[in-house]
Amino acid sequence: MKRLDIGEVAAATGIRPSALRYYEEIGLIASVSRHGLRRQFEPRVLLQLKLIALGRMAGFSLDDIAGMFGSDGVPALSRPLIRQKADEIEQQIGELTALRDTLRHVADCPAPSHLECPTFRRLLDAAVRRETARTSRRVPAGSRGQGEA
Amino acid sequence: MKRLDIGEVAAATGIRPSALRYYEEIGLIASVSRHGLRRQFEPRVLLQLKLIALGRMAGFSLDDIAGMFGSDGVPALSRPLIRQKADEIEQQIGELTALRDTLRHVADCPAPSHLECPTFRRLLDAAVRRETARTSRRVPAGSRGQGEA
DNA sequence: GCTTGACCTCAAGTTGACTTGAATTCGTAG
């Protein structure tokens, strides 16, 4: 099974080498050996990284994600817990759907000030009720701009 | 029309006074006057803050949000642009849906290692294809724990 | 008229997720 060095992993995933080193540092991924100085990764790391990207997208912190997978990258969560995560995401989907509808309404509504429009306020209230129903959500820090240099 | 001071706004929205001051500092909301030292807010700020919360939830930065509303809080975006934002959110919904399905599958799949399961990989690939289709998304920084200690 | 508590300002600190830079080390192609 061919080993990859960090540049290849970076190229394949769009994640910068510096980020990959950081991920390794915090134990999110692991390199299997060294070729000289160079880290060698097994191809399965690509899959793990997909999973990580997905988790980040869903608003989980790297810490959360590290908690979801064992250090080997195999999901190490009990099934009920996974279902719970899925439910949380479904919640989030509901909120975003409300937001999308609100925006679509704003785009179509002829009222001059949306803050006055009853439909708008209804949508807004619905969205916020969803939100406050779950007390607190963490969203991870910004990452912009792929492509090193 | 009754004015609110910062503590009342905080109580009504769950946003800490310090955050509200920060929002005012960056021009996201505005207080209308002072009572002694104390900022006085108009009730409409509550609605604006709902909007802001919603935008944050959807993954927009405060900067993005500030760009979406005029300093008075009235949405100041062209309709096509609003539609575009709505479409972006729809994208995000799709991604989250894929993630949710992936998790649900993981919870139900009897395979010992999901990294081997073809269904899993298919879901994963689908999710990642969606993701890379839009090159780059910003997600805002973490906020946990309401309630000023 | 004085205390009290909510508010004020301003500077500095925090957290998460990386990035950047400088100085160094390899392995490979020529």
Next chain:
DNA sequence: CTACGAATTCAAGTCAACTTGAGGTCAAGC
């Protein structure tokens, strides 16, 4: 065998979005 480029380490820097702390100011109630 030497130069090159890709990788290395480590410390420090960055960014967004706030929070914290110190020290100060009011207005209202007793």
